[in-house]
Amino acid sequence: DTGVSQDPRHKITKRGQNVTFRCDPISEHNRLYWYRQTLGQGPEFLTYFQNEAQLEKSRLLSDRFSAERPKGSFSTLEIQRTEQGDSAMYLCASSLWDLELFFGEGSRLTVL
Amino acid sequence: SQQGEEDPQALSIQEGENATMNCSYKTSINNLQWYRQNSGRGLVHLILIRSNEREKHSGRLRVTLDTSKKSSSLLITASRAADTASYFCATSQGAAGNKLTFGGGTRVLVKP
Numbered sequence: 001d002t003g004v005s006q007d008p009r010h011k012i013t014k015r016g017q018n019v020t021f022r023c024d025p026i027s028e029h030n031r032l033y034w035y036r037q038t039l040g041q042g043p044e045f046l047t048y049f050q051n052e053a054q055l056e057k058s059r060l061l062s063d064r065f066s067a068e069r070p071k072g073s074f075s076t077l078e079i080q081r082t083e084q085g086d087s088a089m090y091l092c093a094s095s096l097w098d099l100e101l102f103f104g105e106g107s108r109l110t111v112l
Numbered sequence: 113s114q115q116g117e118e119d120p121q122a123l124s125i126q127e128g129e130n131a132t133m134n135c136s137y138k139t140s141i142n143n144l145q146w147y148r149q150n151s152g153r154g155l156v157h158l159i160l161i162r163s164n165e166r167e168k169h170s171g172r173l174r175v176t177l178d179t180s181k182k183s184s185s186l187l188i189t190a191s192r193a194a195d196t197a198s199y200f201c202a203t204s205q206g207a208a209g210n211k212l213t214f215g216g217g218t219r220v221l222v223k224p
Contacts, residue, residue: 042200042214056211103154
């Protein structure tokens with residue numbers, strides 16, 4: 001059973017660098033979500049796709065953040081010109097329509 | 113801002129005891145879901161309760177929903193050390209494509 005996979009699991013970068021995270025959802029799932037989680041807090045919604053269409057973006061997603069899901073399969077989340085405040089766990093999840101979300105293990109970003 | 117707020121923020125119990133945590137939310141919902149997260153890992157879906165349901169069971173889990181009070185509770189019976197984790201409630205509102213809004217979580221420690 002291949003669940004949601006995220007890569008890389010950990011990323012350490014210097015402030016000002018760009019980073020990209022990849023998410024491979026469960027293959028038959030049509031919806032894909034990105035969340036951000038900081039230590040001791042619950043996940044905060046960033047954006048979601050239905051197939052290849054990005055249907056909603058949070059106000060948390062500044063212009064430095066961009067997400068894509070070409071062909072409605074895997075997704076990438078890019079952060080440009082990283083800032084220390086971007087340090088967090090970036091979680092990807094997928095679902096089949098309105099059924100439960102299946103989360104990946106997350107990509108932990110540390111910005112020095 | 114987060115829709116759900118869990119109470120208590122932290123809970124410490126002995127193995128075999130029951131653990132109860134509560135979730136309050138602010139706006140009307142389609143459904144409410146509970147997730148578990150082990151330290152540094154992704155979230156795992158536990159149970160979903162729809163807005164027209166009042167109680168649901170799954171194994172040692174019992175969830176209640178009171179839409180008039182905009183609150184839910186999660187009961188874990190006969191807790192085990194392996195239940196040590198953070199537990200989050202998440203709500204789905206309106207035509208939001210199952211975009212979930214998470215609370216801050218309850219950190220549960222089950223001592224052997």
